Amino acid sequence: MCRVPELRKTTDEKRVQPAGEYVLYWMTSARRTRYNFSLERAIEHSRALSKPLLVFEPLRIDYPWAAPRFHRFVIEGMQDQARAFADAGVTYFPFVERHEGEGSGLLEALASRACVVVTDLFPCSFYPRMIDAARLRIQVTLETVDSNGLMPVAGVDRHYSTAHSFRRLLQRELPTQLLTLPLAEPLSRLPRVPAAVVPPECLRRHPAVTADEFRDPGPLLTELHIDHEVSTVGLRGGERSGRIRLETFLHERLSRYAEARNHPEDPVTSGLSPWLHFGHLASAEVFARIIQIEDWDSSRLAQRASGSRAGWWGMSEAAEGYLDQLITWRELGFNLCDRVPHYDQFESLPDWARRTLEEHEGDTRTPSYRLQVFENAETHDPLWNAAQVQLRREGYIHNYLRMLWGKKVLHWASSPREAFEILVELNNKYALDGRDPNSYSAIGWIFGRFDRAWGPERPIFGKVRYMSSENTARKVRVRGYIRSYAE
Template sequence: MPGSVPEVRVRVMNSAPVQGDGEWVLYWMVAVRRTRFNFALQRAAFWASELGRPLLVLEALRCDYPWASDRLHRFILDGMAENRRAFGRAGVTYHPYVEPALGAGRGLLEALAARAGVVVTDDCPAFFLPRMVAAAAARVPVLVEAVDGNGLLPLRAADRAYPTAHGFRRFLQRELPRHWAEAPEADPLAKRSGPPAVPLPEEIFDRWPPAGSDLLMGDAAALAALPLDHAVKPAPLRGGSEAAGAGLSTFLSARLAGYAQGRNRIEGSAASGLSPYLHFGHLSAHEVAAAVLEREDWNPGRPSPKATGSRQGWWGASASAEAFLDQLITWRELGLNAAAHLPAYQDFETLPDWARATLLKHSADPRPHLYTLGELEAAATHDPLWNAAQLQLVREGTIHNYLRMLWGKKILEWTGHPREALEVMTELNDRFALDGRDPNSVAGIFWTLGRYDRPWGPERPIFGTVRFMSSQNTARKMDVTGYLRRFGPAGAADGR
């Protein structure tokens, strides 16, 4: 459809009709929390001009989603403050609603949808979002479309979950060229026609008032008044698309060239640090990939080489750009692929047969060290490197990329059963990590238990043939002294 988005990205969520006499077109922003490179916003703007109705954007934040905390809220609120400015500049009504008390937001979506011609929302396959969107679509009297803005490859371009990165990469190399030209518009509101913004009806404004500037702009007391987990403090990293764009620019100019060699380095790591922005939808994977390829003078019209599934050489770019794109596209979208196509993708039972069998065979092996969730959360283990990684997670909401793997492997080793390890990893990662709850966290956590990997000999206690990692080896291979100093028990202070 001209001016709209690729059909494969649009999912019709109910059988209700378009209401030609609706007062507005509603975009219910739940995952892709940005105004640029946003397929769902592009689709909503298209409907608004088709129906000749104004566009109304609702970005709502509940207070009862799992692990709701000062940290997660603050990062999202930073983005909402920017979205308010950007929609204001574009002349679009934007309603940033932050639930002040449990259940206070109930009925808001229905009230706005009841007067809409069409509702467009984000199609995110993870966390509680699929259930929330499906339940809402069943309740409203108007067509609801969910639009997939997750990655470069539409979720429905694949018809199954891929068990290995190699297989997925081969599929991606065959499939991606036909989707490359169908990127989202940088500014979906630029060519918007149709009536100007409508003010939010008074009865809606009064019952569900927009978040105040104090809360959006960072007032600590306003955040403290919300019913959240206040023990998880705001992270030092600022949220929102502007901070994401600044992070991307710095990465491109200062670290991308050394990415292949330096991604895993602990001191002076070349990793991008972009995953929190990708997770909260403040940054588009399309935008990141295009920016990387532009620096490489890459020509999208060049003939694609054969899809071999090889990690290097497919893009015809530098080794570092290829390595980065492999993480950003293959690994990131492999996680999305599992979330979209593997039923119950967070269950232990979905591990590959060999991994489940070997872990269960060794589940009763004696554990030289056993820790409770509380001890692990408090970084109170015998292992200073692991403790430092856990303290980084608690203080900053991130863990150095390489250490994240070690962090997971040790939890497998130090808990009473692999199923318990899975629960503990999920709890700590999803509660403290800015990018937790993402399909990538499921992929990463399950990788430590054998998903996307192969058996490794020799067979060992606890791990069986699942890949083993040791802190001693890591400390031997990498310079960890500065890291241990920074995140030792007396290291940096909390929060920002």
């Protein structure tokens, strides 16, 4: 039976080759074994064809901002997958490219023996181009499958420019989408067939990550030409640590989320964005755990799709507040990247925001800083510097301070365009959850995206919402935070 919804699949004109040796799952962004529609779809093919599954998870060396911080997180994820796939009897081929171009030809070689190739859809960064290029080189059908959120990316017919209108769409559509969430344990549906064999010539030319390298990825990372300035952080990647963090959040923090989510000194937010970004954890799994804890079923949904933030789910205030971030705001980012060309550039901002910022482009900036001063946390503002130090050191800034962090770059950079570029650079270079649809949607928010015009009109910001460190310090406690990150 085919469970994976049509809206989540994109296929091509080529043929499935029943005589192939295996079904190939090319795992690129949904890097997990649970709640994964792509894996589920690959297993559907395996069952229909009675062919084994081969999972190929590569990590290229040349992606933008490649650094030990992100590489290590992905390799730790691979270690979890290696264990889970071995337990399930699935052949798993984790491959880390050691020099540029080393992996070229590998996907085609694996695909040449496959019945069909399944891969992940991720509408951001280099992924769409990479998949289009692969499609030209592969002889069998290549299916992309969307496991990104609760709402299929293709189920949203246009770009939504406000969270309110997007929420209203979700409130109309989710009751249907919730009927088909991905399976928690797709590996339980594997057919009983002998395991796939990785073609020996592929392994000879492209050795898989070894058990020693999984135990200690340090030497492997040292050998790679990636940005060693961006060092590893204390967080462990992978499904297992993501799940532990999720449970800690659900049991120790979620109940305080509604009233305390803006306080950086006593954080009650989940901290799950890196695991969501690398696909180690599915938002569907987070959702499934929340409805268990809330003892919820769809009979509690409100009848009317009003777009209101509270009251639609029929859950506790804390759970509704959290789901609004996890679903509305997170998936609004996927909609942006899917529907708005050049979402990563200043020019893609809404007209009103671009116009007002351009009208104030000539305003004097005092102080005015270049990238290097921001990057080195050398501004005059101790709160801003503390946030930047936290980003460099830990790959993270609490959401409330992250908004201030972004607004002040707009305030102090020499132009709004340069501010946009600086934010993309710093966010994506250092943040574990960077290079994500939410990187671009949230950076855009700094410049008015998804927001409305505010008065009074101010220098530099025009009608774009303003924030100041003084106001932030009045609203939330930051003294301890500044002390922790003073350099």
